[in-house]
Structure formats: structure tokens, C-alpha cells
Amino acid sequence: MSRTIITNARLIGEQSLADLYLKDSLIEGVNLGGEVSHTFDAAGKLVTPAFIDLHTHLREPGQEVKEDLASGLAAAAAGGYGTVVSMANTDPVIDDPGLVTDLLAKAERLGLARLRPAAALSRGLKGAQLTDFAALQAAGAVMLTDDGIPVADGHLLRRACEYAAELGLVIQTHSEEPSLRQDGVMNEGTVSQRLGLPGNPVQAEAVMVYRDCELALMTGARVHIAHVSSRRGLQLIEWFKAQGAPVTAEVTPHHLTLTDETLGAFDPIYKVAPPLRTAEDVAYLRGALARAVVDSIGTDHAPHTRAEKDLDLLQAPSGIANLEVAFPLLYTKLVLDGVLTLTDLLHYFQSGPAKVMGWPAPSLAPGAPADLTVIDLESARPVTPSAFQSKAKFSPWDGWQLQGWPVATFVRGRRVGS
């Protein structure tokens, strides 16, 4: 038996500091006293359930040059995450139960953040034939998604929804209509026309969000719309929710803090799909968080190599690595700037994503899993990508002065990462 005490913990809703006891992999209670085997002094810092990310590209198997389970799950822990849902667009694609089993076994051995793999919705992400949903679920897959590639065939997505609804599986969609997106590499608008870069219009997202919500309403499937980037997209989701469609919406740290103006630097580190939008969209996304139209903040952590991001803007791959900055970034830009309360922001990292998945709400109540993170809400320091656990040691937020850094993360009652 192992027993850990986290002393001087600031807990949400408590006036005075508390001593939190962890027994083996579970929360035991507060201020209990007695013998302990490990001690961690929180020194007045916030102690809160570890975060959940429903949208993480860990790149293993096959793309370990970008990221692997060890680096990605360490980055997650460093960012305060105790659980991540890995995306299936690896090489090979996670479309076979054996691959899910392998991922889970390897992650278990690493003992970092918990891995809950997503599986591909279509074989090979080809958008033609469904994967074996039930077998994938039995192997441990928690979500079905072709993320990275929109499901172009509406009929296939309809059947996927019907089948997933029966099994109670969540479908996550990358909602961009390929025929409208075309070869766009950034948001279509004033900036793209000035820079002479091919544009990807908001309408590509809106049209697909509409279709995906309509199919959720039709089939009763739980459809989680990933990385909603635009006002138009969110307005549609709000409208469908009002009609009872079982849809949920995710927004990302980058769509909440960066605009298409960043592309003026002609640096592909700002290239992401869907693209960074206008300041008006950013403001709308922030407002939607405040109004609880959004259900979760997912990172869409999508690491690439520096060499890939040194290609030209037409060739460079899309994606931003952000597991290690997500919380301090949004604490600084949303909570300290008065857009959201700390409690609301935490909701989008904890109970929000849990609810999307139908998982128990994370808590520090006795008997709950001892997955927690300790956050320093006071000290400000700059983003330093060279110190990232992730293999992607560059960042759009390089040098930004942020507050709210996770300083320790515990999973299953044990401190993980550095």
C-alpha cells in the first residue's frame, strides 16, 4: 500500500488550505492524519482534478519522428492532463482492434498520463468502409473519428452515426467540406487576399457542421464537433442544440488566442486546420465559452518536425503542438483578462470533456481516481519551447508571458513526468 499526502493544497470552494490524502490509486480524503509514504508540499497552490484532452495527436505508431507515446504522454502530464484521447491518423491507421490493444499496453507500461485511444471511423481513413466499431470498442477505443480528414461521404457518416448510437460510442467529426475548402491554407478573407495565399472559407466549416448536426439529430448519435473555429460554425451548433440534437462542441487553445493576421509572418507554424480565423471569430468563440455553448476545450495537439514546418506554406503540414501551454495560455488570456471565471475554465478541462464522453465528472472526493494536477496561479514566466516534453520544440506562443503553469501532475496516485 502506498499513501501520499499533498500538504497545503488550495482547493476550489475551500477557504483554508487542506492536506489531501491519496491511498494507492484513489483519493482518500482531506486532513485525515496518519502515516504516509510520500509527501508533496503544494505550498498553497491550486490542487484540482487532472485535465482531460479529447483531441491529441500522439503520432505513434509510424510517425515517431513527430511525437511518440512517451514524449506525448509526458507533454500531457506536464500540461496538467491525466487523460488524453489519442487520434487515429497514424501509420498504420488505428482501424484494427489489435492496434488499440497495443497502444493501451504500451501506454500502461509508460505510466504517464492515461491513454484512451480513439479509433478510425473508416478503414484507413479512406472514407469508404466503416471500421469494426464493436470490436474496437471491446479493445478499448472510446471514440470514432477520421480526424484530420473530413468524412466527405454523407451517407457513410449517417451509417456510422446509426451504428455508433447503438453502441453508445461518441463520433468526433472534423467538419470541413472538402469541395469548399479546396487547397486553402489559411482563413479566406482580407488577410488571405492581401497575402496572396489560397483561402479556406468559413463556409467550408459551416456547411459541414450543419450536415453533421443534422445527422446527429436524425440518428441520435452523440456527435462531438471538433475544433470549431468560426462564429458561423458555433451559431449552427447552438441552433441545433436548442432543438435537442445530441451534439457537443470543442474549441482549441489556438482558435481562442490567435488570428489569421499571424500568417503575415509567413511562418507555417501558424498553419492549422481548420485555419486561424479573424479577431471577430476569436471574440465569438470566447463569448460562446462564457455562455456555455461550447462543451470542451480540446488541444488538437498536432506536433510536426521543424523541418516539415520549414516547408513553404502550400506544402507544410497543418497542426500546432500545445499540450504544455493550453492551460496557462487560457488562464492568462481568458481568466486574468476577465472573460471566464477560473471555475468555468476548469470545467472545460475537466467535467466538460468527461460529460462529452459520458465519463464520471472528475473530482477530488474520497474514492475518486487520484488523478490531479497542482497549478501555480501566481508566477508568470515565458513560454519556452526548448524545454517542452513534446518533440515539437517550437510554438506560436514562444515567449508569451503566461500564468497558471501546472507544476506537478499525479495519475493513479503517483506523480508522473518530471
Add this chain to the structure above:
Amino acid sequence: MMVKHRHLLDFTGWTADELLALFDTTDVMAQVLQRTIKKVPALQGFTVSTLFFESSTRTRLSFERAARAQSADVISFAAGGSSLAKGESLKDTLRTIDAMQVDLYVVRHAAAGVPYQLARWTDAAIVNAGDGRRAHPTQALLDAYTFRTSFPGFDGFAGKKLAIIGDILHSRVARSNLELWTRLGATVALCGPATLLPRELEQPRLSLHHRLEPTLEGAQAVMALRLQQERMTSGLLPSLAEYRARYQLTEAVMALAHPNAIVMHPGPMNRDVEISSSLADSPRSVIERQVANGVPVRMAVLYTLLVGKK
């Protein structure tokens, strides 16, 4: 006049006075090219490298002529058959050539922004010779220089009007000319079908039109842009016939412009598509002089960036 710029990527940060000084230098270079010995030692000891990731023999030859006429050494790099085809990155290609002590790169690439990216990775000067749809500053300079030298006693760009007709959406020539002429005090009218005329370009001193009449009215310089045949298959235009009927520049429609208006084309031309053959060959046409002016303009740019800033 001293110029503070290290690169010519576009006209961001260039003042009207700096641009007019480039034209004055171009006058000097044009005189050099009239001599029996068309060569000066101004850039002796400097090495200029043309880095063409997208092929354009005309522009590359014009730059190389401009460098050699000033006695610079020239290293010519073209993507076809090079290490790029073997998967070498932009950065590694640049570093390889950088090791040969290059002072200035002339860069052409199909993607907007590549000259900016390269500028971050080298200490050498960079001249943008066309990046994607974005900018082609020396083309705009030679267009404006051609205009300036087409009228005896030219009294400046203020109050002048440039009309550009055609595929504005995909045109770096249109974007660079818009940037340059408005900076010099002229007004610009852009004209094309809605599918090829991005309304987001809107800015002061610019008007956007779908019809030739208001575009040409009062214009002293009229430019037709090359229409790529693939615009029809990508759904941007219904047919060549419809484009010709609405937008082809002819001697007849030129009656709508200023009586002394000149006709320009950045080349290569599709005769009898965007411009009638007879107009291209008429006395109004300065198309051949544009090509000729390319060399002294580029000489002035190379000279200014390599020597004029010191």
C-alpha cells in the same frame, strides 16, 4: 539617395521617395545599356544567385543580364533536375548555396511567403522575383518605370490612374502594382469577373469593377493580365468566349480610356484572349518596352540593395 532596406520582398516600408530614387538609378542604368560597351564594374566582386523554384526563363534571364551588366558573378539555380527533386528542403538548399558566399538571392517560388522564409535563414539580401499570388515587385517597378518614361515631361504619379483587367485573384503582378502605384500617389482600378476579383482587396485609392467602362474611364495606363486556360475547368469562368466578350482589351474599348493611354501586359500574352492582337501591336502598346525596361530596373534594384545602402 541612401536606401535603408536589406531586401526587396514587397513594397512594405518603402517610401515614395525611395521608390522614385530607384527610378532615377534606373535612368542611369538605361544609359549604360545604350553604350557600345554595355557593362560597368559597379557590382564587381559581388555574387548574385538566382533561386528559381518555379520556372520562368524570361524573368531569370532579365535578372542575370542585370547582374552581369554590373560585373557581378552569377550562380543560377533552377529546381528542375536539382536536389529539390530529391526531397531536399528549402532551408537545406539555401544553406548549400549560402556556403558559396552569395551576397544576394533572386527568388521565385510558387508559394507566397517563401522569400520571407528565406530571409530569416540567410544574411544575404533577397529580391522577390515572384512568390505565388502574392508579389512580384520588380515587375511592378518596370511597369511603373515604363509608364513614367512614356510621357515627355512626366509630372509624377499623383492623379494618374492605372487600370488592370483580368484574373486579379491569382495575380502577383496585380497585387504588386496595386501596392506600388498607390504608394506613389496614383489610383488603381481593378476589373474582372466576380470569381476572379476578390472584393476583400478594398483599400484607399483603389476601385473594383466588373465592367470595363468605369475601369477604363480616365485611365492613362491600362494593363491586361494573362488568363490561364485552367480557370475554365476549375469553375471560375464559364467559357473563353464569354471572357473575351466582356473583358478583352481591344482598340475599340481603349476609346473609353484617356486619349494618350498606354497599354501594358506583363507577359506571356495570350493573343486574342485577354488582349486583341492588333492592340498589342498598335502604337499604344508598350509591351516590348516593358521587357526592355526589366533589365535597367533590375540593375537599379541589385545596385541599390548591394551598394546603395552603404
